Amino acid sequence: MREVLKITNLSKSYGRIKAVRELSLTVFHGQVLGLLGPNGSGKTTTLSMILDVVKADAGQYEWFGGVPVTMARKRIGTLLEKPNFYPYLSAVKNLEITCRIKEKGENRINDVLKQVGLFQRRNSKVKGFSTGMKQRLAIAASLVSDPDVLILDEPTNGLDPNGIADIRSLIRDIATNGKTIILASHLLDEVEKVCTDVAVMKNGKLLELRTLRGSELDRVRVIELSAGSEMDLLKILEDQDGLRIIQSLNSMLVVETKKSPQEINRILAEQGIYLTHLRERRKTLEEQFLELTNQ
Amino acid sequence: MRKLLQIEYLKVSGYAAFKILMLGYFLAATTLFLSLHNFSFGPFQIFGQETLKFPYVWQNVAFIGKFLNLGLGIVMILLIGNEFSFGTAKQNLIDGLSRTQLVISKYLLLIVIALGATVFMFFVGLLMGWANSVTITSALIFKNIGFMLSYFLHAFGLMSMAAFIAYLFRKTAIATMFFLAYAVFMEAILRLSIDADFTRYFPSKTLSNLISTPYADLVSGMDLQLQNEAWNEYMILAVFYALIFFVLSVQVVRKRSL
Numbered sequence: 074m075r076e077v078l079k080i081t082n083l084s085k086s087y088g089r090i091k092a093v094r095e096l097s098l099t100v101f102h103g104q105v106l107g108l109l110g111p112n113g114s115g116k117t118t119t120l121s122m123i124l125d126v127v128k129a130d131a132g133q134y135e136w137f138g139g140v141p142v143t144m145a146r147k148r149i150g151t152l153l154e155k156p157n158f159y160p161y162l163s164a165v166k167n168l169e170i171t172c173r174i175k176e177k178g179e180n181r182i183n184d185v186l187k188q189v190g191l192f193q194r195r196n197s198k199v200k201g202f203s204t205g206m207k208q209r210l211a212i213a214a215s216l217v218s219d220p221d222v223l224i225l226d227e228p229t230n231g232l233d234p235n236g237i238a239d240i241r242s243l244i245r246d247i248a249t250n251g252k253t254i255i256l257a258s259h260l261l262d263e264v265e266k267v268c269t270d271v272a273v274m275k276n277g278k279l280l281e282l283r284t285l286r287g288s289e290l291d292r293v294r295v296i297e298l299s300a301g302s303e304m305d306l307l308k309i310l311e312d313q314d315g316l317r318i319i320q321s322l323n324s325m326l327v328v329e330t331k332k333s334p335q336e337i338n339r340i341l342a343e344q345g346i347y348l349t350h351l352r353e354r355r356k357t358l359e360e361q362f363l364e365l366t367n368q
Numbered sequence: 369m370r371k372l373l374q375i376e377y378l379k380v381s382g383y384a385a386f387k388i389l390m391l392g393y394f395l396a397a398t399t400l401f402l403s404l405h406n407f408s409f410g411p412f413q414i415f416g417q418e419t420l421k422f423p424y425v426w427q428n429v430a431f432i433g434k435f436l437n438l439g440l441g442i443v444m445i446l447l448i449g450n451e452f453s454f455g456t457a458k459q460n461l462i463d464g465l466s467r468t469q470l471v472i473s474k475y476l477l478l479i480v481i482a483l484g485a486t487v488f489m490f491f492v493g494l495l496m497g498w499a500n501s502v503t504i505t506s507a508l509i510f511k512n513i514g515f516m517l518s519y520f521l522h523a524f525g526l527m528s529m530a531a532f533i534a535y536l537f538r539k540t541a542i543a544t545m546f547f548l549a550y551a552v553f554m555e556a557i558l559r560l561s562i563d564a565d566f567t568r569y570f571p572s573k574t575l576s577n578l579i580s581t582p583y584a585d586l587v588s589g590m591d592l593q594l595q596n597e598a599w600n601e602y603m604i605l606a607v608f609y610a611l612i613f614f615v616l617s618v619q620v621v622r623k624r625s626l
């Protein structure tokens with residue numbers, strides 16, 4: 074697969090805070106990479122460095138196999154952290170500026186404004202836009218040049234539920250058109266729904282990089298169970314080999330095990346415990362994420 | 369170059385504050401020039417009939433313009449400060465301009481504004497000269513027209529200084545205060561304790577020396593011996609300083625995160 078971006082040992086400190094530590098990562102053409110991590114884990118800093126907005130202390134990055142970053146930026150649509158616009162200009166005028174900078178025609182302006190639901194307000198000044206409307210415009214700005222690569226840093230920030238759903242399906246549409254997307258977020262179901270791969274960051278370090286494509290994730294399965302007495306249930310399950318309790322919430326236990334649900338049901342029944350709830354499901358990204366970042 | 373100017377044009381053409389400021393500048397200049405003959409210094413009418421005749425009018429217009437240029441400098445600071453407060457400097461960079469291009473586009477805009485102001489001053493001088501001169505020959509009209517170049521270089525130099533200060537401080541309010549303080553008295557205080565042979569080449573003094581005070585000659589000599597020629601070594605120095613400010617601005621923008 075073609076490499077779109079190759080990051081090697083990228084580091085950045087702010088005084089004594091190490092925002093990003095020796096991060097290495099490769100993004101391939103067509104990937105939708107979710108960059109996950111708790112607040113302050115270095116996602117925005119990483120994205121800022123690969124666009125040369127923030128100067129890296131050490132390490133390299135290479136766009137499109139060695140295109141200088143100034144040229145590369147024209148081929149990337151970016152929404153970094155917060156929308157930045159000329160407040161006294163209309164939505165359309167702001168997008169015209171984006172197009173001029175990107176050296177792309179202005180023919181897509183109306184289309185992208187329709188896509189983000191701002192067409193009716195296209196001639197209003199950005200000054201009067203609500204937070205979510207500015208966010209929508211920022212997404213429109215990242216799309217307007219029809220870029221090969223999209224970098225979206227928390228794109229659904231401040232959006233209403235309809236907006237979130239719209240933007241997600243937009244991202245998925247764009248991804249199916251063979252574009253490469255890097256999506257930073259802490260909304261896990263968002264990442265799970267649209268991404269092909271995830272990179273998990275914590276304290277500036279890359280903890281894990283894995284694909285969500287195919288069956289790999291499905292193999293990690295968990296079982297939810299609850300019974301009349303949670304205490305008894307816990308006592309028995311804790312004694313079982315090859316079984317790990319990963320969550321206990323509202324009298325429902327979530328366990329990770331190689332055993333089948335039938336087997337568990339049988340063991341418990343033999344001890345005189347009858348389940349009120351038993352369900353096997355794949356482990357959510359959220360559970361995996363919490364596990365990883367709480368270590 | 370053309371692309372960068374077009375982008376700057378898009379930015380300022382929809383900016384009401386910019387248009388109001390520029391309009392205010394031209395209105396202020398017009399009223400000032402219309403009331404010049406009212407100014408007096410003791411018994412001397414500073415801008416008497418004589419000073420507004422060709423060819424002297426050019427130096428006087430340029431001299432007044434020198435002070436009005438402080439306003440142009442502040443406009444430049446506002447435009448650059450905005451890019452930082454709106455986050456659009458960062459966004460322009462993200463979208464594909466280089467750091468150097470960010471600075472170049474502002475300097476291009478500044479040159480266009482300086483040119484516009486010079487054209488305005490040219491018409492003001494022409495009108496005032498026309499109204500006050502008894503004899504009008506093209507030789508007389510154009511004799512000291514070089515002061516319009518002095519005026520342009522002053523505007524260019526001062527706005528370059530303002531732009532650099534804006535890139536250095538990024539905050540409009542702080543940059544404006546520093547710019548005014550430096551141009552009006554800070555450098556003058558600095559100059560007090562240093563040899564004049566040296567300090568007349570300081571940036572603010574250099575720009576000021578482009579157009580020497582016309583009425584000082586008037587008061588002391590009483591013979592209307594103004595600065596005979598617009599041409600002086602400060603012209604080269606002013607261009608040199610503008611270049612320095614440009615290079616420093618590029619350095620400041622390149623070194624720091626946006």
Ligand SMILES: Nc1ncnc2c1ncn2[C@@H]1O[C@H](COP(=O)(O)OP(=O)(O)OP(=O)(O)O)[C@@H](O)[C@H]1O
Pocket residue numbers: 087090091092110111112113114115116117118119259
């Ligand atoms: N300009 C700055 N000055 C000082 N420290 C900074 C600066 N920018 C980021 N940091 C620090 O770097 C670390 C990483 O911040 P970053 O914004 O990259 O996190 P993030 O993963 O994007 O977080 P969030 O999910 O909240 O957006 C944080 O500890 C933050 O305090």
Ligand SMILES: [Mg+2]
Pocket residue numbers: 116117118154226
């Ligand atoms: Mg962030």
